[in-house]
Amino acid sequence: MRADRLVSLVLLLRRRGRMTADALARELEVSTRTVLRDIEALSSAGVPVYAERGRHGGFGLLPGFRTELTGLNHEESLALLAAGPGRGEQVFGLGPAFASAMRKVVDALPEGHRATASDAARRFLVDPETDLLSRRTVTDEVSGATMVEVRRAVLAGHKLRIHYAAAGRAPEWRTVDPIGLVTVRDRGYLLATRSGEDRTYRLSRMVAAEELPEQAERPGGVDLDRIWRERSARFLGDGHITVLVRVDPARREDLLDTAVAVRAEEPDTDGRLRLELTYQDAWHAEWALWQLGTDAEALAPRTLRIALRDRAAAMAARYADPS
The missing domain is CATH 2.30.30 (SH3 type barrels.)
Incomplete structure (x- = not known):
C-alpha cells in the first residue's frame, strides 16, 4: 500500500506542480505526518523532491524530472476496465479512442492480472442503456x-x-x-x-x-x-417555479423524472414524502402533477392547486353519467 501511495504522490506532483503537505494529505487520504514521511522516503530514494517555504510554498519536483511509473495494480486495472466506454465518451465523440486505449491497457497488463481483471470487470455494469422499467436511455446525438x-x-x-x-x-x-x-x-x-x-x-x-x-x-x-x-x-432561479408536493413514496421516482431540480426532501406524516421541486413554469408543474393523479398533492403555490382542481372538475363534468 505504501508503494502505491508513493507512486501516487509523485504523479500528483508531476501533474499539478507544487502542492502543500495538507493538500497532498487530502488527496491521498492520509495524515500530514504520513505525507512528510513519504516525502523523506522519496528524497532518500533519489527522487528530486524539494520544499519551498513561505505562504505559497509546498513540495515539488525539479523541472524535467520524469520516471517510469506506469505499472497498474489489480484494483487500478479493474477500475479502468469496469468503467468501460461510458456515456461521456459517447457524448464527446471519444468512444472509439477510449476503446483503443483500453485495448492497449489490457495488453500492457501482466499476464496474471490480465485474465482476472477482465473477468472481474464483466461482473460490473455501469449505466446500462435501459433501467428496471425498460425505459431506454436516450443519448444526445452530435455529428x-x-x-x-x-x-x-x-x-x-x-x-x-x-x-x-x-x-x-x-x-x-x-x-x-x-x-x-x-x-x-x-x-x-x-x-x-x-x-x-x-x-x-x-x-x-x-x-x-x-x-x-x-x-x-x-x-x-x-x-x-x-x-x-x-x-x-x-x-x-431564472423564470422557474418552485412547488411544494406531498407524494406517495412508490411514485417518488416518477415525480422526480418530471422535475428540473429537487431543492429539499423530508418525510411527512402518514408515510408520505414532502418535496420542494423546481419546474420550468406553471404549465410544466401542472402537467407533471396531473400525471400522478391522487398519488401526489400540490401544497403550494395556491395557484397550482386551483389549476389542478379546475382541471379535475372539468374532467369529472365531461365524464359525468348522462342519465
Missing part, C-alpha cells in the same frame, strides 16, 4: 465532424464558430470562447463565453462547428465543477 471541431477548440484554446439552433429558433452562426465540456445524464454541454457573457450550449443543438485560429479569451486555469454549479444555480 462526428461537429464534435471534433468543438473538442479541438476547447483543448487548443481557440475561438469557435457554431451554427446553433436554440430552442424554438432557426439555427444562427455565432462565435464563442470555449471553456470546457460537461456531460450530465447523457446530455453534453459546451461552457463558453460570448462577448464576455457566460453562455451554455447544448451539443445536440449544434448543426455545425468550426475551430478558428484566433486565441480564445479565457483564463488559463479552470474549475468546471464550480462553473457548472454557479450556472446551474442561475438557471434554476
Whole structure:
C-alpha cells in the first residue's frame, strides 16, 4: 500500500506542480505526518523532491524530472476496465479512442492480472442503456465532424464558430470562447463565453462547428465543477417555479423524472414524502402533477392547486353519467 501511495504522490506532483503537505494529505487520504514521511522516503530514494517555504510554498519536483511509473495494480486495472466506454465518451465523440486505449491497457497488463481483471470487470455494469422499467436511455446525438471541431477548440484554446439552433429558433452562426465540456445524464454541454457573457450550449443543438485560429479569451486555469454549479444555480432561479408536493413514496421516482431540480426532501406524516421541486413554469408543474393523479398533492403555490382542481372538475363534468 505504501508503494502505491508513493507512486501516487509523485504523479500528483508531476501533474499539478507544487502542492502543500495538507493538500497532498487530502488527496491521498492520509495524515500530514504520513505525507512528510513519504516525502523523506522519496528524497532518500533519489527522487528530486524539494520544499519551498513561505505562504505559497509546498513540495515539488525539479523541472524535467520524469520516471517510469506506469505499472497498474489489480484494483487500478479493474477500475479502468469496469468503467468501460461510458456515456461521456459517447457524448464527446471519444468512444472509439477510449476503446483503443483500453485495448492497449489490457495488453500492457501482466499476464496474471490480465485474465482476472477482465473477468472481474464483466461482473460490473455501469449505466446500462435501459433501467428496471425498460425505459431506454436516450443519448444526445452530435455529428462526428461537429464534435471534433468543438473538442479541438476547447483543448487548443481557440475561438469557435457554431451554427446553433436554440430552442424554438432557426439555427444562427455565432462565435464563442470555449471553456470546457460537461456531460450530465447523457446530455453534453459546451461552457463558453460570448462577448464576455457566460453562455451554455447544448451539443445536440449544434448543426455545425468550426475551430478558428484566433486565441480564445479565457483564463488559463479552470474549475468546471464550480462553473457548472454557479450556472446551474442561475438557471434554476431564472423564470422557474418552485412547488411544494406531498407524494406517495412508490411514485417518488416518477415525480422526480418530471422535475428540473429537487431543492429539499423530508418525510411527512402518514408515510408520505414532502418535496420542494423546481419546474420550468406553471404549465410544466401542472402537467407533471396531473400525471400522478391522487398519488401526489400540490401544497403550494395556491395557484397550482386551483389549476389542478379546475382541471379535475372539468374532467369529472365531461365524464359525468348522462342519465
